[in-house]
Amino acid sequence: MASCKQDQCVQSVGNQSHLSRLSSGLNQLRHQAAFCDVNIIVGDQRFPAHKAVLSCASDYFQGMFSSGFQESTMSEITVPGTEESFAQILDFAYTGYFNLSLRTVTGIFQMACYMVIPEAMDLCAEYLREVKDSFTIEDCYEIWSITSNHSSLADVAQLYRRYLVENFSKCVQSKVFLENSSASVMLDILSDEDIETDNTTEEQILRGTVTWLKYDWEQRKVHAVDLLKKIRLGLVPVDRLHKLLGDELLAIPECKDIVEEVVKLSVTMDTASPPLIKSHPELFATRNTITASLEEDYDDTSTAPVVLFKCKTETACYKMTKLADIPNRYPYSDEKVSAVGAFVSNENQLYAAIDVGYNGKDREDSRNHDKWLLANNFFQYMPETNEWILLPPIPVRILGYPKMFHIKEYIYMIGECEVSKECKDMIQRFHIHSKSWEILVDDLLFHTLYAILLTTGQILVTGRQERAGPNPDGSRYGGFCVPVVALYKPTTNELLHVHVDISVDITLHEDTFFMEHDNNYYLVTQGNHKEPDQVNRVICDFNSDRPTMVIGDVVEIKTVDTRRQFHQEFTFDKRKLGLVQVPCECESHVKKGEAKME
Template sequence: MTNEEDVFTFQDTGHPDHLMSGLQELRKECRFSDVIICVGATEFPCHRVVLASASSYFKAMFSGELRESLATKIVIHSVSEDIMELLLEFSYTGKVGITFKNVEALLEAANLFQFGTVREACSRYLQQRIDASNVLGFHEFAEAHNCTELSELAKEFVIDNFLEVFQTSGEFLQVTQERLVEYISDVNLQIDKEEQVYESVMQWVRADVDNRYGILHKVLEHVRLPFINPRYLVAKVETEPLILSSPACMELVQEARRYHVFDYDRADNPNIRMKPRPCFDISEAMVVVGGCSGGDTKLAKVDCYDPKNNAWHTLSDLPEYNREGYRIVALGNDIYVTGTTDETITSDGCATTWKYSTQSDRWMTMAPMLKSYKCRATVVLHGQIYLLGGTDINGPVADVERYDPFSNSWEEVQSMIKAMNDFTVAACRGKLYVNGRSQGSEKILFQCFDPSTDTWNFIDNSVMPEWSQVPQSITLNGLIYYLRDDSKEVDAYDPIANQWVEVAPMKAMHSSGSVCVIDGKIFVSGGFGELAESNLIECYDPTYDKWAYSGSLPEPRCYHWCVSILKKVEHKDEEE
């Protein structure tokens, strides 16, 4: 007996092809057609149901309330007869012949009439034929027709092969200002040296100097002039008439010159031009110098930390690491150590200044400091090192010395108004700011030095936070951050507005730790935690006002110093 629910389903796998073949045959024979597509002098008899199935453009046209939904003839203007024949052929067969001659027109029409698969096929065809001579045109074409994949691939090709495109493509000099800026400002731009970017910009400007001279400075601000060779900057850039005649361009040149003579603070005035391009394999690194570990064991070791790769490597040991109260600063891309050589302080004694060269990984002696005071504070301002205060056999002193790296000499400058024996100093917006206590007083004093007038003055501290201990200070983005030594609290001071700013607290306490700025973030390391010495590193992102853990020191460490320098990236495969 047959089961009525026993169903055999037959499927003819060739049916779709037979159906499409039959429809195409009917189109060729002009049978059963219900609409005529008119392009120029050519008429194409078609079937609405086929066009509506192949194209959402035609589906909307035939199913809407437009007059074309009822018309037997539809005139189309924005396409050639040949291209329309290709699209209609595709509608009935699912096949289309793409050539280098028809691809752009076909893609444009496929985009207009919403043949998505044809558009993507044309895009892939162009992607396989991108080279330095045609990539700029392909990029513009892809952008105009919303071909995201082609656009991204074309831009990536330009970024990866910028010099070849600049030298090969005849279209380079015709790109718009916006497109040129898009290329040269891309973080992944691949070049051998920054001079290549500068030369491409100048050649682009000279190609239409009457219309482009006025916008030269807007394009030039995306060239990282500080990383152009100083000799080239003087010989080529500063002598270029188009640059010399533009005050805005000369400001950018002077900015680069200040960087070359160390008169620019990357942390105080963050600027994309002050950051080396990733293709140069140079990044900001933290150098941790000396300190103590495991109690009173003094360390001579110097470690370098790459935050991006969370990797450590060692540098040459610190000379005279047993000296008392030494201080560390970075000037240019070198590190300077100042402080006394031992606990004996004489009225006319001198202490050695050491410099670490990042290029040679060597320490060398420089001109000695004028006076050997203990516990002096050190800071860099306008490319010079300031050495402030300290103590001698009679107590705290207000003396200030200044070091010029180009003459390798120290000089005395105007002393502080009040001597302090517990204080911190920071350079911000062209001035020095000193917070601390004078001997025998619990009151926090706030002194400011203006080098342009060589004068000190007191700042009203009536709204200053209450500190039981003077905190560490660091400058970032025009604010001075004070990291408390006895808690997780952080305070920030805006010297321009003379206001205090609320800041999120650290995740852990870092008493006698160290702090520096790397890539626009504050990094604090080591010190004493709530229970013991710590090896934790955490960083503060001012954009989000948040602290986060960011690696750890090689060992717990306190009383150390850290600074940031630019250093060649150490790749793991190179180390191995």
């Protein structure tokens, strides 16, 4: 046998049964009140215990017994809570086990949080995650109140906050909620996009808000205006709006002004162009309506586009996860094909126009491909079945990325097309109900760079036109381009030339476009990673038969993401198209589940 020195060949050994016997022995001593040096009084009951065990299990007791407080020398200490909850916590301190049920978990969880016993908190949290749909509103509100103050329990807080949000109409029937919920909690809930469900309408949300206000009117009436601004009042029937609010709220001047504005707008609901859901989303768009822009992201196996959504204050970011692939692969070859050209929405439906490029070398395949494309270039997404259906094809094949707009019962398409081997920019439209196409303008006479749908229901088209002759610098190479702007009026099918007065230095190129913001117009010239975007104010007169536009000096718009404005956007109901919420790094978003209880 090899020999070794005394300070070598050291081996740590142990016995788990010894720890179990020690724990069991200490617990038995507690029940016998043997060697106990403190009595914990909860309600009408005394619980003998050992300070050493309590200090090891609980940060609360460790601080109490080791920091020179007077409790460290006392033989009896009173703590808040119920006898039943503390008995379970004491069992856990000695054995590591306790019994949880729907009836007892709330009290035990609250006691574990109060005494700072992380392991007990984790076990309660795990149980609460599994049974989150089994509690009353009162229990859910209490659990949210407890967990929202602990960052380590944020996911549990989010679960129960979500339940309260989705059951808001039940919350305002609960005395516990009405008595204890603060104005900040109400504002947080009313700001949530998910408060409106299939079972909770905006009218019920308004009724519940009024109920909360009137529960303690004298103290809460100062919050009436702020809360009212969070409600989509345009979705509440006008004939019931005044009755629901009542004389007390309408006596507040600002509340009355808000309601009068809603009533005035509602009168023009059917004739408004564009629809009020777009011009006044804070009043007329359902909370499930999301503004989105679509971008493509292809991997080796899928042609499904990725949907990127605008970040707005107090909304969440979403990503489409169930959208089926658009059937845009060339059927005669496995060749990788190009991207989807454009999207547009209507009544929670998506429409896609595609231009599938063929990269093969075989001429016959190329001809077959072109024939196939002429018959397979326009699709509609069906959310009920998660599939794309083929619609009547676009009459004239589009090239590249057209601009598509939904105006009433039509989808308008503006873009470059191929006509007898020549490229022309055209305006075509698709009738949604009859599912038929018509050509409106067969040649814009200039290369379209950008087009936007104005709040007036008209389309502003920006382009450039090449002219022969010398360039402004005197050279003759290639001719030169001049900016061209046109205004298209869908109601009369008119395309009017816009006279542009440019008094500043502007270079028109593919990343230059017009933008409408807060009823003002701007010209944006996108810079690169070294140079910022340049924004010029534009003064427009589009009401006459000879529309004009004056491009002025550079201005600064800090609140608008001009690069996002470049992408075409649309709105739809997020519940209809298979969305899931994804983490967002947007600093403007409210952090859900972290509202502190007052």
